[in-house]
Amino acid sequence: MSEINFDEMTSKQMLEYLVAKNMEDARQAKAKGGLVCWSSSIAPCEFCEAMGIYTVYPENHVVGIAARGGAPELLAHAERKGYSNDICGYARVNLAYMDVQKCISEEMPLPDLVLLCNNICETLLKWYENIAHTLNIPLLIVDVPYNHESEVTEENVAYVEAQFKRIIEQLEDITNRPFDYDKFEEVMKIASQNAKDWYDATALCSAVPSPLSGFDMFNYMALIVCMRGKAECGITFRKLKAELEEKAANKICGLKGAEEQHRIMWDGIACWPYLSHTYKVLKNHGVNMVGSTYPSAWALMYTPGDLNGMARAYTSMGNNLSLKGQIDLRESIIRDTKCGGVIMHMNRSCKMCDFLQHEIGEAVTSDMRVPITTFDGDQADPRNYSKAQYETRIEALVEMMNEQKREGGDQ
Amino acid sequence: MLTLGIDIGSASSKAVIMGDGKELVATAVVQAGTGTSGPKRVTAEIFERSGVLPEQISATIATGYGRYGVDMADGQISEITCHAKGVHFLFPAARTILDIGGQDAKAISINENGRVLSFFMNEKCAAGTGRFLEVMARILEIPLSEMGDWDRKSEHPAVVSSTCTVFAESDVISQLSNGARREDVIRGVHNSVISRAMALLYRTHMEPAFVFTGGVAQNSGVVDSLRRELRQEVLVSPQAQLTGAIGAALLAQEKADQKGV
């Protein structure tokens, strides 16, 4: 534990401090011979946490690199090695980093093992295959088969739960110690509480005006990704919730100085290389991004100790749901956060986010009658974005929302 | 009340003066777009032609790629909204718009008031845009303005790739060297443009009436290709290139009305 007094810090200060400390702890542990794990962003962190393994997150690491403009050189390295620029930018940058171990952002120690859960996408299977194969290290996988029907089946959940046993076996093998079930119980309590705290804090986006801009939420997301198994994470989000409640009570808008004229849902991943531009254009139009799939993505709530429930939580994550599930999710987000429009990020790096956009858009338009615009961007590769295109698309969306307001909303 | 609408595209600049949001007082087109002398020239030209003085204009709206470079504009509105408004003015029955300009293409679904319901654009790729036709016309050694006339003569249309301008170029050259008739290749080229456009149109509700706007709509061959593909009537205005500017002028009128000028 640290000697820092969290009571005197704002949630933002805690966020910055904790995220940096998390990586520093991992670096120090590695230097002293401790074990480091690279994990996908929504994998069950509970197991490694229980065994005192330091887990760091490549996706999050790349976000830091991309946001600071450091992606191009690593992308070039990956492409020289033969990686097609068709594949995920996170993977290209990370696989390059694995080789060169240098970047514009913080340094991340190489892993002794990797953990992946393919709820967010199947591309992880190949990305992590390559890491494990190249570094010759153990790979832990929680395979959550795609839920192609409208309901998540018991058999899917049972399969996921059964894999937990193998994870435990592998960890005992790697660490040469018996699995710490007591610590595991404790971590499950913390993790499910953190998921709840994350969801409760981000739920304040539903207030009108919203005291939290989605773009700020993107930053807080780093904590739920990297420290979901640690108590400080929940402390930060409870603090954030209190701060937001106060702002909401005073009708303070998350747009910092601008008036909230429109509320929109952002569908997809942030366009990290141009986060500032994408935010500013919206702010200039008085558009507050209040809805997104991020809050629910990490709302992995289950009863601590209930492994079946835990398995169900991980396999039921938004991306792993059928088209119907994904439509329902977005419609409930639009409803709950009272959005008047939707921005869909056609993210060149993420086919999972893109290939159902047409059908989701059609359903949302016809069911919710909100205008939608799409734009071409990328979560990590700065070459796949045009400022002029984004500006035009957003303008058109704002004009559509304005006209719809004028016409009285419903057609 | 006179209002001015200016549409600065990538390949051309258009200006329209409207009276009371009801009649076209004057129009001007210059084949030079944003970043060139086009915008200045088209503004000068429209005032010269109409005899109207700048002070007589109650409001000006600029649209198109170069809309932020027009100093005298009172506001900037996207070409999506402007095209919708302009088409609705010319064709009140319009519900689906296909606009193909010099460098981009868009499909817009509108309602009975000319309000935009949804829109889909392609501006990443030359295939299916005016640029594509320019390249092809050059290879075929036929002026762009005559492509439509040649198309009419085609009896055995060639198939030209719609995936990529470079591939299409190879296709055309290869077919010409194998003795294909120019009118057949031209029709193939026109079909190729429409093939790309259909991708955007299929995403709309495909509700008639269909209106085709933008510079490319002046090419009767492309219009015919669209009619064949849709199996529906396609409306084209002689002012096809001006719909953006008309819409801008109409929106300028709305702005002026709101201000109570």
Next chain:
Amino acid sequence: MKRSVNEIIEKLMAVAANPGQAVKAACAKSGKQAVGIVAPYGPEEIAYAAGCLPVGLWGGQVELKRVRAYLPAFACSIMQSVVELAAAGTYDELSAVVIPAPCDTLKCIGQKWKGKCPAIHFTHPMNRKLDCANDYLTFEYQTIRTKLEAILGRKITDEALADAVLFYNHYRAVMREFTLVARDHLATISPIVRHSILKASYFMDKAEYTKDIEDLIYALRRAGPENWNGKRVVLTGITFEPRELLEILEFYHVAVTGDDIAQESRQFRTDAPYHKSPLQSLAAQWQNQQGCSLAFDPFKRRVHDLVDLVRTTQADGLVVGLMKFCDPEEYDVPILMEAFEKAGIPLLCIEVDQQTTAFEQIKTRLQGFVEAL
């Protein structure tokens, strides 16, 4: 009266050249209904046991029009074709389609099937070496069975399934033998011929097809081994089409001694092992698959297996037919490049695009590669 090599080859090539027609003819002849299995892997045995004709759906050389409304340009070529064909009504004669979900693209496409026939979805487990994977896949297969029964209006008995599993093992063994024998007949079994023979299996009654292959093997053996003084390569990838790619190989006097292609050898390399029930047996077959980019493997045995295949078939090099915009395949390329460089074996990577109409670039690259072999 045994048929000649040419007779059989002609028959199979005609099937491969005109899949739609072949399927119609096969259905008419057998009275069976056709059930489509979308690439890459699906339990054909279940459709076979149901008394249907399993038809492989691997796209084709079709101009993309309707699909552009549903997918952006960077979806893999094969699935763009499949969606285009589905939207165009080409698959409407099928009684049902079975759609797997081993990659993100297929997950999405399955959810938005544009054809008129009912779609049955399933997902392969990727943690394949665990027993629970068998439980899960068996359940998925059981679900396919139940849904197919409902669509067809008849039961699929355990007996029929057990017979189908055994039969398909026999068919696979015959196919493996064919690829062995083909290595001694590289002139007759040229790249185009080899591909057509393997492709025909997707559009014919399997029993009839297997008989054709058995007869072909016999006829080839009787004819005696051929000499081949040209170059030899192993092909790897999802599919190696369009035909023009194979024509280029033939033009430069290059023969195919073996393949690691999803549409070809990956279908019959692995048998269904004995298990308590036929569906469990089928599930175990997936678990035992090795060397496919879509079958999760942290040890990436595909790399080692390919080096092995090149060496054992005495090939001069490896040609990677990289399916355009196929992520799983793209990730394997750098690993393959590194391994083959270490092994001192030439490797060429060319793009496979079902919509390609221009082949000059590929021709040039292949020529360069062949000259360097």
